[in-house]
Amino acid sequence: MSENLVIVESPAKAKTIEKFLGKGYTVKSSFGHIRDLSKKKLGIDIENGFEPDYEISADKKKVVSELKALARKASTVWLASDEDREGEAISWHLFQTLGLSAGNTKRIAFHEITKHAILEAIDNPREIDMNLVNAQQARRVLDRLVGFELSPVLWKKVAPKLSAGRVQSVALKLIVEREREILDFKTEPYFKASGVFHPVKEKASVKLNASSEGRFPDEVSAVSFLEKCKDAHFSLEGCDTREMEKSPAPPFTTSLLQQEASRKLGFSVSQTMMIAQRLYESGLITYMRTDSTNLSSLAINTIKELIVSSWGAEYSRPRQFKTKSLGAQEAHEAIRPTYVANTTIEGTAQEKKLYELIWKRAVASQMSNARVEKTTLTIGAPEIEEKFTSSGEQILFPGFLKVYLESTDDDNAAQDENQILPAMNIGDSLNAVKIAVAQKYTQKPQRYSEASLVKKMEELGIGRPSTYAPTITTITQRGYIKRESRPALQRDIVVFSLKAGNISREESKENYGAEKNKLFPQDIGMLVTDYLENNFKDILDYGFTASVEEDFDKVACGKLVWNKMIAAFYKGFHKEVENSITETERAHSERVLGTDPASGKPIIARLGKFGPLVQKGANDDSEKQFASLASGQLIGSITLEEALKLFELPRNLGEYNEVKVSVSNGRFGPYIKYGSSFVSVPKGMSPYTITLQQAVEAIENHKTREERKHIKEFPEIGVEILDGRFGPYIKYSGAAIDGKDYAAGNYKIEKGTDASAMSLEDCKRIISSSTPSGKSGFRAAKAAKAAKSSGTGKTRK
């Protein structure tokens, strides 16, 4: 029997701490919160001072009973959850639920996971801070009230199963507002000059690229500028050299890690968290859900030793970074390698990459500043007003740049000209080898990526490290937003060039508007945002969270009583809820686009039962027609022309082998229907213009691909061997094999096996000795269970 029971939040942490404490101490984990408000009911007694009604969460019953048993036997229980609002509440819930007594319970907090810090914590116990606990209760109750009163309003006024909340609704609003900015943006063409110059006294090969700030509104002014350049005498008018220092970025917080892993490694926000979780559980990195940039003194020292021994003392500059994000609670360290001596690790390719990123960032943060010399040359001529500038950077001392360079969201800024500039004096003559004035377009605002949305949320203090990824998942699952990529479009540009005294005009194309994994609002998301904005303006305000956080802070330091604060908020809020239920109309999104020139009927875009549609004919027209909007089209921006096109589908193309061929747009894009089989319209072709011949070609291609895909089959055991995207695999129907049933799904075939030579016995062996691979097996099993419990086999995503 152990005399001391220590309870922390995370099992990985428990394992480490147990090692440090040794005999006489049992260290267990609560796995986060153990109690919460009821899952189904409001769980708040509004009449009675907003008294919360807590329940032990279903998935925590086992942990609670285990902890209860251990606590009964222990002489002292040490509550060691994190030292922030949520952590304090966890300790209090444990105290209450486990039936602990004040006499043998001690509250402690570890500031770092080292033997010294842990022993120090044990030496300095305190009591549970009820003010901090109450601040958490206020936070919890407010979020529940907002979420559980707002969502039902949406069910009534918009559509069932929708949701709203303090965090998700504001995250959604950011995306919707950005889309509106993009829709409202007027792209304007302009002309911008750039030149290649040759310093007269240098060798002919020495060239200088320079650009001009001057913009010209149209072709006429662009050409007249080049006319003036023809006889201009260029010389160096300015030379500005300045030495600057660049300092390293802080070590990672959750949000910074998500941003950099997205930019540098292309990981999604939730992917980053899953990989980081594995690194944490293997003991390779510190905790990955943190808002702090602090490093422990031990970490700072060991990193310093590593830097000095690897690159020399001049590369070391130990420092602590100030956490500047709004509402940071700083219960953990920054994310860093646990043992910085591990420069590489064992693991998957993704784990290695993420670890390397974390390692470099942490090490670089403790290195000296880089010193760079930035030179800007100004080139001008008495004949013209516009100046050309050329800049170059020279690294005098690399410092942290030896290890890590932070990236930016703006790709254009990254290609800062890094040319080597020739030594020149003011007044030196230059020849213009070539001057070009190229057409450019003003740039629309950028859509959010998952990572840039997290960055923005953190700036506003909305959400926490543990909720950034789940929030994006929620608003995606509600159908409010969609993560999508879009191919580049093409537009015309004109370039005028002055070369050897001649001005030429050239027309060409440029790609623009490509989007990779960006967040696009959907019609339902825009409708919900508009409805909430119109009726609950204060909740949707970007400053709402920050202002309630101020109140929570006052509760935390005892200056405000938590349920009084909630009462004050609820009074106004609940009135708005009641008002919106009784006073407002059902939200609708109808937009009349114009009239159909053929029939004279109105064309209306609106949200239907199954999503956005266009309608030909008024609502009371008994012969009205419908067509779904294509992916990427919005009710708010679709034009009459685009809408009329939608009615052209499905198109009948004729017959092939006496079977009907038609094209249409489906949920998964344009498709060709051939009898009862379906083939995707080939990339680059449109369902509006594809010919019968092209469609037949696609059908035949599809057929041969399908045939090639089929390697072998053993129908007696329900097995097909197919050639998939990742090579051959076994597709198994779940039919009995030798009297035994196995899980249906796809089974992996070991790499290097000749699939066409596989025997019946081989397949039996694989199915009986392994489980279906990937998510399909898991999902299939889950879906089967859901179907069974609900009584219907059909589920809609």
Added chain:
DNA sequence: CAGTGAGCGAGCTTCCGCTTGACTT
């Protein structure tokens, strides 16, 4: 997976934060 788009209205949906494990005949 490749359509659908009425109306009535059972009974249900929903929040934010803290933490992992995870299914079947």
